[in-house]
Amino acid sequence: MTTLADVARHAGVSLSTVSYALSGKRSISTDTRQRIEDSVRVLGYEPRRLTRNKTLALLLPGQADVGPMWLGSFLVAASTRARRDDVDLLLGATADATSAQEVDSLIVVSPATAPGHSSVPVVRVGTPDSAVEDSRVDVDRAAAGTQCATYLADLGHRTVALLHRDPLEDFFWGFASAARALGCTVRTQVWQPGLNPVETHPSALVVADELPIGEVLSELDQRHLRVPRDVSVMALCSDETASRAPVAITSVGALPETLGQAAVDIALSGARRTHLLEPRLTVRASTGAPSGWPHHIPQ
Amino acid sequence: MTTLADVARHAGVSLSTVSYALSGKRSISTDTRQRIEDSVRVLGYEPRRLTRNKTLALLLPGQADVGPMWLGSFLVAASTRARRDDVDLLLGATADATSAQEVDSLIVVSPATAPGHSSVPVVRVGTPDSAVEDSRVDVDRAAAGTQCATYLADLGHRTVALLHRDPLEDFFWGFASAARALGCTVRTQVWQPGLNPVETHPSALVVADELPIGEVLSELDQRHLRVPRDVSVMALCSDETASRAPVAITSVGALPETLGQAAVDIALSGARRTHLLEPRLTVRASTGAPSGWPHHIPQ
DNA sequence: CTGAAAGCGCTTACAG
DNA sequence: CTGAAAGCGCTTACAG
Numbered sequence: 001m002t003t004l005a006d007v008a009r010h011a012g013v014s015l016s017t018v019s020y021a022l023s024g025k026r027s028i029s030t031d032t033r034q035r036i037e038d039s040v041r042v043l044g045y046e047p048r049r050l051t052r053n054k055t056l057a058l059l060l061p062g063q064a065d066v067g068p069m070w071l072g073s074f075l076v077a078a079s080t081r082a083r084r085d086d087v088d089l090l091l092g093a094t095a096d097a098t099s100a101q102e103v104d105s106l107i108v109v110s111p112a113t114a115p116g117h118s119s120v121p122v123v124r125v126g127t128p129d130s131a132v133e134d135s136r137v138d139v140d141r142a143a144a145g146t147q148c149a150t151y152l153a154d155l156g157h158r159t160v161a162l163l164h165r166d167p168l169e170d171f172f173w174g175f176a177s178a179a180r181a182l183g184c185t186v187r188t189q190v191w192q193p194g195l196n197p198v199e200t201h202p203s204a205l206v207v208a209d210e211l212p213i214g215e216v217l218s219e220l221d222q223r224h225l226r227v228p229r230d231v232s233v234m235a236l237c238s239d240e241t242a243s244r245a246p247v248a249i250t251s252v253g254a255l256p257e258t259l260g261q262a263a264v265d266i267a268l269s270g271a272r273r274t275h276l277l278e279p280r281l282t283v284r285a286s287t288g289a290p291s292g293w294p295h296h297i298p299q
Numbered sequence: 300m301t302t303l304a305d306v307a308r309h310a311g312v313s314l315s316t317v318s319y320a321l322s323g324k325r326s327i328s329t330d331t332r333q334r335i336e337d338s339v340r341v342l343g344y345e346p347r348r349l350t351r352n353k354t355l356a357l358l359l360p361g362q363a364d365v366g367p368m369w370l371g372s373f374l375v376a377a378s379t380r381a382r383r384d385d386v387d388l389l390l391g392a393t394a395d396a397t398s399a400q401e402v403d404s405l406i407v408v409s410p411a412t413a414p415g416h417s418s419v420p421v422v423r424v425g426t427p428d429s430a431v432e433d434s435r436v437d438v439d440r441a442a443a444g445t446q447c448a449t450y451l452a453d454l455g456h457r458t459v460a461l462l463h464r465d466p467l468e469d470f471f472w473g474f475a476s477a478a479r480a481l482g483c484t485v486r487t488q489v490w491q492p493g494l495n496p497v498e499t500h501p502s503a504l505v506v507a508d509e510l511p512i513g514e515v516l517s518e519l520d521q522r523h524l525r526v527p528r529d530v531s532v533m534a535l536c537s538d539e540t541a542s543r544a545p546v547a548i549t550s551v552g553a554l555p556e557t558l559g560q561a562a563v564d565i566a567l568s569g570a571r572r573t574h575l576l577e578p579r580l581t582v583r584a585s586t587g588a589p590s591g592w593p594h595h596i597p598q
Numbered sequence: 599c600t601g602a603a604a605g606c607g608c609t610t611a612c613a614g
Numbered sequence: 615c616t617g618a619a620a621g622c623g624c625t626t627a628c629a630g
Binding site: 058060061062069070071072075076078079080082083088089090091092240244245246 | 357359360361368369370371374375377378379381382387388389390391543544545
């Protein structure tokens with residue numbers, strides 16, 4: 001078994017320096033840290049892992065970002081799954097904790113940001129970026145877009161506005177291509193508070209991100225537009241958010257419970273993979289057939 | 300923390316004897332073994348794997364109970380605080396886990412049920428029962444009741460209905476006594492779905508528990524009563540729940556962030572104590588001055 | 599059958 | 615930014 005002392009000898013530093021380097025409890029010069037990391041890798045050092053359970057760490061959004069609505073359900077599900085498989089689930093580990101290698105895998109819950117490089121496998125939950133080599137669990141955003149478009153087209157909508165943040169998102173492409181194939185005109189707008197969401201006179205509005213639904217609804221309210229009589233609204237978001245909006249919103253999304261289980265499963269499998277969950281569309285009060293756009297739009 | 304040395308002292312034998320007795324690596328006289336086992340039980344000894352961080356375990360509500368709305372914020376705050384104090388926060392430990400798992404303290408988030416007896420200190424979060432000798436963190440329910448009553452009386456309400464589950468709750472007493480002192484008539488009802496919440500013709504309604512707010516509002520809706528025009532509604536619940544109800548609800552409660560911090564603090568202090576947090580009353584859209592009760596109540 | 603003592607891998611105040 | 619050294623809880627060869 002490789003010990004701390006072996007690593008120290010190999011790296012030409014003292015025991016304590018290695019210890020501190022791995023725990024992150026005090027700062028180490030880049031040079032020294034590099035040598036230690038090399039030695040750890042070369043010697044295959046593992047801190048007394050034998051006696052413990054496998055441990056998964058969860059990196060949560062900080063206190064500044066209010067955690068997403070579905071965080072509670074997600075965590076309950078993840079912890080249930082972890083218990084089933086007899087692994088420990090450590091909450092709120094910093095990036096440091098992973099380098100200490102006290103942890104076998106790291107699950108990063110968006111909008112928390114993953115550490116630059118981690119010495120253990122990382123699973124990202126709900127992060128749209130695709131150009132990283134971490135594992136991912138997320139709703140299949142492209143499929144969700146297609147489902148939205150199909151649902152609205154079936155209701156008879158032909159002019160739809162899509163509010164989003166990032167035009168390069170999968171959801172955007174899934175929605176736009178399906179909508180066009182179904183004969184819908186799609187107008188897209190990057191959302192910002194105060195924007196007129198019905199500027200393009202759509203009969204339906206699709207909100208691509210979780211956050212601004214409340215804002216969008218209140219913009220509509222200020223223009224005296226009733227949902228869904230004057231305009232249908234649907235969103236890509238969790239059921240938690242959708243069902244508690246001022247008007248219950250028809251939504252697509254993955255169940256947070258399923259996300260939680262999948263995240264733990266992937267973390268335990270050790271393999272690098274992307275698991276896109278089947279989106280579920282839940283019809284609520286905010287959508288209906290288009291009923292003729294009022295000719296005189298207030299404001 | 301109980302160590303091998305403590306057990307040895309208590310049993311009147313040497314360190315090594317205890318070590319061998321527990322590992323079974325050499326034979327021990329029945330007599331000695333008996334004394335050691337007794338001491339282990341009495342002192343609640345649990346072997347440390349190696350020198351590790353203090354570890355707090357969180358017992359969450361199971362998947363059946365959907366976790367409370369505020370669970371996410373609570374956990375983010377608890378994990379932030381735990382990180383600050385450099386302790387590990389283990390998620391979803393079972394009652395078993397407290398003895399098998401080497402945990403220094405257990406935080407039980409209502410409605411999860413605490414283990415019958417735990418070998419480590421237990422902190423209960425949001426549990427109204429008072430007849431247990433565990434530590435507790437909760438909003439000061441009696442004070443919350445008083446705040447509600449005072450707020451409604453100041454608005455001019457004189458007939459108030461209180462919907463609750465358990466008439467023995469502190470909130471109930473705080474509310475009822477303050478209301479009476481302020482000249483309000485209080486009618487109380489144990490809530491069940493389908494109940495007419497305005498049977499007693501109150502001008503304001505107070506909902507004591509977190510869950511039934513949606514149900515109560517829909518009962519009012521079915522009777523064509525508008526909130527707050529026909530009847531004011533307020534609740535003891537989290538801001539998360541209150542602000543997302545169909546009508547934003549005036550509420551009293553503790554911030555989940557504060558609960559999370561306090562729970563970790565108490566767990567780390569090791570002392571048995573009850574920490575009741577100052578309730579905060581947030582006025583939202585659901586309350587106003589009474590405006591004369593309609594003489595003909597639909598239904 | 600038991601204990602005193604050396605030693606394990608690791609952490610951390612302390613000193614520079 | 616780093617190291618020498620004391621200390622942690624625990625194990626185990628050694629001696630009786």
